[in-house]
Amino acid sequence: MSAKRAPTERADAVPALAEAFREHGFEGASLSVLSQATGLGKGSLYNFFPGGKEEMMEAVLADIDAWFENVIFSTLEHANNPTAAVTSMIEDVTVYFRSGRRVCLVGCIGLNASGAAFAVRIRSYFARWISALAQCLETGGVSKLHASKLAEEVVSGIQGAIVLARALEDDAVFLRVVHRQHSILLEAISNHRA
Template sequence: MRTLNERADVIPVIAEVFREFGFEGTSLSRITEKTGLGKGSLYHFFPGGKDEMARTVLAHVDGWFEREIYAPLRDDAPDVAIAQMWRGVDDYFRSGRRVCLVGAFALDGTRDRFAAAIASYFTRWIDALRDALMRGGWPAAQAADSAEEVVLGIQGALVLARATGDEAVFGRALARFQRRLQRPATM
C-alpha cells in the first residue's frame, strides 16, 4: 500500500470509499481502514470531517471532468473532442466497472447537501457536448436532445452494468452512442 502523506494522496482513496459505499454508508472507520490513516490524520487533512471529504472528492472529480471532457468539448475541434470524450469516459469509468460517484450522490439522501455540485456536473457535460455537436454542424435542437440522451445513456449504462454484473453493457452502450453522434440524424 502506498504511503499517504499528503491530502492530495488521500483524495482518490476516499473517493473510492464513497464510490463503493455511498455517502451515507461511508463511515470514518471505513475511511481509516481503506486509507490506513487514523482519525486524527484525517481530521488534520479534512477539519470539516466527512462533509469536507465529500466536497473535496466532488471537486476532484469536477476538476478531472473539466480538464478531460468539458474543456476539450468546448475548445477543441468537435470530432477530436468527442473522440476524446469516448476514450476519457471509458477510461474514467474503467469500462463500466466503476460507478459514477456524482450519480451515486445524486440518488441518495446526499443529493440536497451537494445539489449544486451534482447539477453542475451533469449540466456542464450536456452543454459542452451540445456545443461541440453544434460546432460540428448539428441543428441546435437536435444537438441538445442528443447531448442529453448521451449523458443520460452513459449514466444508465453504468447502473445497468453494475446491477447485472455485465461490464460489456457499458462498452456496447458507448459504441451505440458513438455511432449516433457520428453525424446528425435526418428527420
C-alpha cells in the same frame, strides 16, 4: 510485501476516499471505513479534513470536477474537430468508468439522501457535461436544439449504461451502449456536414 503507506498530503488521500465513497456511499462510509481506505488514523483524517465527511466528499467531488474539466469539458468546448473531440470523450469516459465497472460517484450521490447536501455541485457537473457536448455538436454543424437534445440523451445513456452494467454484472453492456452513443454522435455530425 510492504505495508500501504499513509498519505502525507491531503490531495494524496482523495483517490482512496473516492473509492471508499464509491463502494459504500456517503452514508455508509463511516470514519472507520475512510480511515482504513486511506491508511490514516481518524485524527489525521480530521487534520486534513477538519469539516469531516462532508469536507472529504467536497474534496472528492472537486477532484472529479477537475478531471472532467481538463479532460472532457474543455476538450468538447474548444473543439476544432468535433468528430475527434467526441471520440476522445467516449474513449476517456470508457477508461474513467473502467468499462462500466466503476460507479459514477456524482450520479450515485445524487440519487441518495445525502445528495441534497451536494445538489449544486451535482447539478453543475451534469449541466456542464450536457452543455459542453451540445456546444461541440453545434461546432460540428448540428442545430442548437438537436445538439441540446442529443447531448442530454447521450449523457443519460452513458450514466444508464454504468448502472445497467453493474446491475447485470456485465461490462459488455456498458461498452455496447457507449459504442452506440458514439455512433449516434458521429452520425449527427456527419449528417449536418453533408
